[in-house]
Amino acid sequence: MSKPKLIVIGNGMAGIRTVEELLLLAPHHYDITVFGAEPHPNYNRILLSPVLAGEQTFDQIVLNTVDWYAENHITLHMGKAITQIDRIRRVVVADDGSETPYDRLLLATGSTPVILPIPGKDLNGVLSYRDIYDTDTMIHAAKTKQTAVVIGGGLLGLEAANGLMLRGMAVTVVHLGHWLLDRQLDVAAGKLLEKSLRERGLTFLLGQSTAAIIGNAAGDVCGVRFSDGTEIATDLVVMAVGIRPNTQLALAAGLHCKNGIVVSDALQTYDPRIYAVGECVNHRGTAYGLVAPLFEMAKVAANHLALMGYGQYQGSILSTKLKVTGIDLFSAGDFMGSDEAEEIVLSDPAGGVYKKLVIKDDKLIGACLYGDTLDAAWYFKLLRDGRNISDLRDHLMFGESSVGDAGVAGQSRVSGMQDKDEVCGCNGVCKGTIVKAINEQGLFTVDDVKKHTKAASSCGSCTGLVEQILMNTLGTHFQETPKTKAVCGCTDHTHAQVRQSIKQHHLLNHAQVYEFMDWRTPNGCATCRPAVNYYLLSTWPHESVDDPQSRFVNERVHANIQKDGTFSVIPQMKGGVTNASELRRIADVADKYAVPLLKVTGGQRIDLLGIKKEDLVNVWADLGMQSGHAYGKSIRTVKTCVGSEFCRFGTQNSTQMGIDLETMLANMWSPHKVKLAVSGCPRNCAESGIKDVGVIAVESGWELYVGGNGGIKTEVAQFFCKVKTADEVKEYSGAFLQLYREEAYYLDRTVHYIARVGLDYVKAKVVEDAANRQALFERLLYSLDGLRDPWAERIAGKAKREFIPIKVIA
Amino acid sequence: MNMKANPSWISVCHIDEIPMLGSRVVEHPSGNIAVFRTANDTVFALLDHCPHKGGPLSQGIVHGESVTCPLHSWNIDLKTGQARAPDQGCARRFPSKLEEGQVFLSL
Numbered sequence: 001m002s003k004p005k006l007i008v009i010g011n012g013m014a015g016i017r018t019v020e021e022l023l024l025l026a027p028h029h030y031d032i033t034v035f036g037a038e039p040h041p042n043y044n045r046i047l048l049s050p051v052l053a054g055e056q057t058f059d060q061i062v063l064n065t066v067d068w069y070a071e072n073h074i075t076l077h078m079g080k081a082i083t084q085i086d087r088i089r090r091v092v093v094a095d096d097g098s099e100t101p102y103d104r105l106l107l108a109t110g111s112t113p114v115i116l117p118i119p120g121k122d123l124n125g126v127l128s129y130r131d132i133y134d135t136d137t138m139i140h141a142a143k144t145k146q147t148a149v150v151i152g153g154g155l156l157g158l159e160a161a162n163g164l165m166l167r168g169m170a171v172t173v174v175h176l177g178h179w180l181l182d183r184q185l186d187v188a189a190g191k192l193l194e195k196s197l198r199e200r201g202l203t204f205l206l207g208q209s210t211a212a213i214i215g216n217a218a219g220d221v222c223g224v225r226f227s228d229g230t231e232i233a234t235d236l237v238v239m240a241v242g243i244r245p246n247t248q249l250a251l252a253a254g255l256h257c258k259n260g261i262v263v264s265d266a267l268q269t270y271d272p273r274i275y276a277v278g279e280c281v282n283h284r285g286t287a288y289g290l291v292a293p294l295f296e297m298a299k300v301a302a303n304h305l306a307l308m309g310y311g312q313y314q315g316s317i318l319s320t321k322l323k324v325t326g327i328d329l330f331s332a333g334d335f336m337g338s339d340e341a342e343e344i345v346l347s348d349p350a351g352g353v354y355k356k357l358v359i360k361d362d363k364l365i366g367a368c369l370y371g372d373t374l375d376a377a378w379y380f381k382l383l384r385d386g387r388n389i390s391d392l393r394d395h396l397m398f399g400e401s402s403v404g405d406a407g408v409a410g411q412s413r414v415s416g417m418q419d420k421d422e423v424c425g426c427n428g429v430c431k432g433t434i435v436k437a438i439n440e441q442g443l444f445t446v447d448d449v450k451k452h453t454k455a456a457s458s459c460g461s462c463t464g465l466v467e468q469i470l471m472n473t474l475g476t477h478f479q480e481t482p483k484t485k486a487v488c489g490c491t492d493h494t495h496a497q498v499r500q501s502i503k504q505h506h507l508l509n510h511a512q513v514y515e516f517m518d519w520r521t522p523n524g525c526a527t528c529r530p531a532v533n534y535y536l537l538s539t540w541p542h543e544s545v546d547d548p549q550s551r552f553v554n555e556r557v558h559a560n561i562q563k564d565g566t567f568s569v570i571p572q573m574k575g576g577v578t579n580a581s582e583l584r585r586i587a588d589v590a591d592k593y594a595v596p597l598l599k600v601t602g603g604q605r606i607d608l609l610g611i612k613k614e615d616l617v618n619v620w621a622d623l624g625m626q627s628g629h630a631y632g633k634s635i636r637t638v639k640t641c642v643g644s645e646f647c648r649f650g651t652q653n654s655t656q657m658g659i660d661l662e663t664m665l666a667n668m669w670s671p672h673k674v675k676l677a678v679s680g681c682p683r684n685c686a687e688s689g690i691k692d693v694g695v696i697a698v699e700s701g702w703e704l705y706v707g708g709n710g711g712i713k714t715e716v717a718q719f720f721c722k723v724k725t726a727d728e729v730k731e732y733s734g735a736f737l738q739l740y741r742e743e744a745y746y747l748d749r750t751v752h753y754i755a756r757v758g759l760d761y762v763k764a765k766v767v768e769d770a771a772n773r774q775a776l777f778e779r780l781l782y783s784l785d786g787l788r789d790p791w792a793e794r795i796a797g798k799a800k801r802e803f804i805p806i807k808v809i810a
Numbered sequence: 811m812n813m814k815a816n817p818s819w820i821s822v823c824h825i826d827e828i829p830m831l832g833s834r835v836v837e838h839p840s841g842n843i844a845v846f847r848t849a850n851d852t853v854f855a856l857l858d859h860c861p862h863k864g865g866p867l868s869q870g871i872v873h874g875e876s877v878t879c880p881l882h883s884w885n886i887d888l889k890t891g892q893a894r895a896p897d898q899g900c901a902r903r904f905p906s907k908l909e910e911g912q913v914f915l916s917l
Contacts, residue, residue, distance in 0.1 A: 451896055521873065521874055523849050524873055525873045525885075526873060550831075563865075565865065613869075801827055801834065805834070806834050808836055808838065
């Protein structure tokens with residue numbers, strides 16, 4: 001059977017990005033043919049300015065080589081423009097007269113520069129700035145000509161002017177508005193920008209409109225005349241007054257266009273067989289001229305072309321950054337403000353710094369920064385998330401570092417970092433390596449950076465830094481990691497969707513989940529399988545069956561793998577309390593198996609390191625102790641102090657409380673590790689303030705704190721409630737943990753879960769609603785009921801083969 | 811399967827002794843060998859040594875025709891031993907075959 005034919009008109013970033021997304025979803029569904037009018041493969045149009053400025057070459061900005069098209073079985077016609085779409089016969093006609101039939105058509109014709117309808121616009125030496133041809137022409141002109149006029153003081157105009165100036169020309173920018181970038185900056189920031197560009201050697205004529213371009217007898221440009229009658233001489237004119245969606249083909253084919261090809265939220269035109277993406281479309285009345293929206297559109301269009309049919313494009317919030325080296329400016333959202341909105345402004349004209357934040361209804365709705373854009377990524381995130389900023393308001397202007405939420409060691413100042421400074425401490429990746437990979441390999445997302453450089457791929461604490469580096473390197477074209485992310489590359493579904501489907505449709509095993517949710521891979525991958533396994537177990541306790549092959553090795557063999565492939569063994573020591581007999585057995589095991597290292601852990605237990613896998617079961621048997629679960633996304637340990645039994649300050653028996661909690665929660669699996677502590681008085685010797693559940697005894701009862709951890713980024717636990725009795729401590733903390741088990745996404749610690757849903761929500765469910773608390777607590781006890789100690793099960797013979805290597809008799 | 815000329819096949823175990831989507835270690839004087847079983851009962855054998863930092867591939871999660879190293883999550887193609895892009899490296903592969911449920915390796 002022959003495949004349906006997909007034709008893509010436009011070999012640019014939007015069209016090819018859509019094809020790439022489509023190949024991920026349905027690699028073999030279509031015969032794909034791409035037509036491009038330019039005689040080049042797909043290149044990174046946003047990097048034309050660095051090419052003009054001499055900072056990069058064309059080869060460096062190619063995104064897809066000709067080989068890429070061949071490898072993916074895509075027929076590529078470069079330098080062949082489509083002149084007509086015949087929708088009745090479903091063929092496209094190229095400029096050489098050839099016809100190609102289609103079943104689905106993707107229009108990605110981009111935009112064309114606006115040429116002012118003034119006398120002289122067709123003279124030699126009048127250029128626009130749109131593609132590599134224009135860029136080459138400018139580079140060439142700069143070699144022989146001396147003066148240039150750029151009409152248009154917008155992003156493109158300023159980048160063109162800067163590039164020509166760096167190539168040795170004397171450049172004048174003519175702008176109709178009264179300040180530069182009047183669509184991206186307010187007047188104060190625009191004036192600062194003008195000052196610093198003047199200092200670099202550019203000349204500006206603001207509030208001027210061009211009446212005519214003057215030519216000489218040979219038909220070459222020799223000057224420009226303005227509407228007030230003045231003239232200036234020039235050898236070159238670059239028109240950068242805006243772009244217009246290229247709708248010529250679509251209009252001729254009778255498709256509805258109105259300042260762009262009109263598309264639905266599915267990126268479908270009025271002809272259901274024809275989709276359109278990129279700068280040529282008008283979506284909900286907006287035509288976008290930047291790259292970030294194209295990527296979001298590409299994802300949605302690919303989703304529909306792959307017959308999945310649920311993607312929805314809802315428009316994009318834009319941010320702006322000028323790609324002129326050494327000039328830092330940023331704006332996003334509604335930065336001009338209005339009567340209903342409030343403004344916070346910091347202005348230091350002498351220091352060249354200006355910041356304006358626009359706030360409405362306790363939300364950041366716009367930002368305009370000049371001179372100091374270190375916090376641009378943070379403001380943009382607050383803006384896109386629509387987060388209530390009332391709690392940050394006092395510190396908002398002073399940036400992310402001032403609110404103490406800046407990643408490891410308060411390092412939020414990416415642009416102040418040197419290339420050799422380390423960003424990812426786990427994998428030793430420096431800033432320069434990441435910037436290089438972004439530029440050379442055309443990376444746009446945090447996921448791309450993770451794959452290519454390994455930065456942010458281990459503990460993830462530098463993800464924020466990597467986002468900032470992307471933002472600084474790509475400027476306008478940075479694509480923020482979506483808040484609701486797909487679980488992994490095997491699916492487009494989010495963690496929330498997977499959880500919900502498992503619950504709603506009573507899915508009980510992996511195969512059902514992958515089948516029901518249209519997984520792209522037959523049996524998932526190392527990222528999604530453990531997550532799905534946890535969701536199955538936590539949603540349907542006693543019904544779903546644990547799949548050991550979907551667990552990370554540590555949870556499969558109930559010990560912690562070390563760098564040399566040996567394991568560490570930590571027996572349970574409830575509340576950190578042990579006795580002479582246990583210690584004697586640990587000592588005997590250490591001797592018998594020549595354990596290389598015995599160490600006291602931070603969780604008040606003893607770790608035997610360097611155990612060979614085949615010895616594990618025997619070690620457990622000789623220890624005669626239970627698993628400490630020190631290896632799993634599970635309950636770990638309950639740390640205690642000696643409490644009222646011995647300590648002269650102790651107010652309650654915190655040691656027994658810890659032992660009781662650890663007994664209650666034994667063998668509990670959870671989205672991530674769970675650590676508890678019980679302190680006998682507010683001196684807090686058990687460090688309850690940095691635990692998922694921290695209990696502090698006071699004279700009148702117990703205080704509960706939740707959401708702390710001392711890990712990657714230290715988080716102080718928040719006060720949850722105060723209770724009177726030991727039974728209440730168990731019920732409240734058990735109910736809280738069950739809520740976390742039922743609702744958190746896999747690999748979210750309690751702090752992340754609480755940050756997502758809000759502490760008030762958790763309190764409402766656990767503290768204020770007694771019936772719900774009891775129900776949660778009962779569900780916790782039900783799911784823990786009957787779980788056996790995994791070490792005892794294996795001593796009894798379970799999963800025997802796992803631990804025995806095969807010996808070959810040679 | 812790519813087989814060398816006249817490989818000397820050694821029987822190592824029955825396929826049921828390897829968990830589906832899992833692996834077993836075969837001890838060998840010149841280094842342990844990981845024998846993998848995929849969802850559709852294909853067996854592959856690689857040196858139990860990740861090309862990155864020598865992690866035991868036998869302990870990784872098997873998915874499709876790949877295994878993810880338990881130490882730093884490199885994905886290794888079971889068929890070729892090659893690390894999946896963008897990582898680069900190769901774990902030595904050994905010819906393997908399945909006959910009447912019996913797994914054979916050529917070492």
